[in-house]
Amino acid sequence: MSCSGHHHHSDSAFAWGSVWNGLLVAVEFAIGxxxxxxxxxxxxxxxxxxxxxxxxxxxxxxxxxxxxxxERTYGHRxxxxxxxxxxxxxxxxxxxxxxxxxxxxxxxxxxxxxxxVMATAAAALLVNGWTAWNLQKGSDHDLNTRAAYLHMATxxxxxxxxxxxxxxxxxxxWRWIDGALALVIVAMTLRSSWPVCVESWRMVxxxxxxxxxxxxxxxxxxAMPGVTGAHDLHVWSLSTTESALTAHLVxxxxxxxxxxxGVVHESLRSRFGxxxxxxxxxxxxxxxxxxxPLA
Ligand SMILES: [Zn+2]
Ligand SMILES: [Zn+2]
Ligand SMILES: [Zn+2]
Ligand SMILES: [Zn+2]
Numbered sequence: 001m002s003c004s005g006h007h008h009h010s011d012s013a014f015a016w017g018s019v020w021n022g023l024l025v026a027v028e029f030a031i032g033x034x035x036x037x038x039x040x041x042x043x044x045x046x047x048x049x050x051x052x053x054x055x056x057x058x059x060x061x062x063x064x065x066x067x068x069x070x071e072r073t074y075g076h077r078x079x080x081x082x083x084x085x086x087x088x089x090x091x092x093x094x095x096x097x098x099x100x101x102x103x104x105x106x107x108x109x110x111x112x113x114x115x116x117v118m119a120t121a122a123a124a125l126l127v128n129g130w131t132a133w134n135l136q137k138g139s140d141h142d143l144n145t146r147a148a149y150l151h152m153a154t155x156x157x158x159x160x161x162x163x164x165x166x167x168x169x170x171x172x173x174w175r176w177i178d179g180a181l182a183l184v185i186v187a188m189t190l191r192s193s194w195p196v197c198v199e200s201w202r203m204v205x206x207x208x209x210x211x212x213x214x215x216x217x218x219x220x221x222x223a224m225p226g227v228t229g230a231h232d233l234h235v236w237s238l239s240t241t242e243s244a245l246t247a248h249l250v251x252x253x254x255x256x257x258x259x260x261x262g263v264v265h266e267s268l269r270s271r272f273g274x275x276x277x278x279x280x281x282x283x284x285x286x287x288x289x290x291x292x293p294l295a
Pocket of ligand 2: 276277
């Protein structure tokens, strides 16, 4: 199969994976609420976070293709960071609620409808297992597909655990297994969604991108030919892949020098991946400003 064929294949696997996952989420939430199974609710939340992250990744690609306009001079890239942040906060709230449900119903004496829980977990196992199997076929060459495959295989394992747990509870009457499984799934989901929350907040709050070291950027600017000072330095994210920089450079050049500006732009682009740079070039005498008015 050709290289593009592989990509097409995993694209459709992703698309079908998210459709089935969306249906699964709805069924799991409904039946989890009806039966009172915290494990099903936790699995539903986890599958929801999977589906939303697929949709957000797709949305980010679409938004990054939209050109900037006169009204939106940066385009719509920031939208995906805002969506990711709101999504992460809602997810954290839901996880907290489910953990609370699991703990407060830990010792409930009334049995769950174990047959219904098992049937739903079996459906989840089918969907996650089918998605994993589809991804596995394309996972030899593509690192992303391989990561997605391993994730879906883990999810299938979780569904199997919920299925087995409900079976054991039905036989032994140990209701707490449901709560324990819910807490494990909550912890797993928390582990994957907390970094998304931190990173998206960094973008929403105009923080320096995680992969850029500001002192190194400052040092690189000061090392440019003829630069004697650098101040009012700002670096922030335009999107998950693009960064912007503004800075004032004090130079001892005789006159305006486009070649110098080109060297600075290219070095920031190649060393730090900063694609959008705006520089204010200042002569050293007389001194113009005293750093950033925001600092
Ligand atoms: Zn998952
Ligand atoms: Zn520009
Ligand atoms: Zn200045
Ligand atoms: Zn400033």
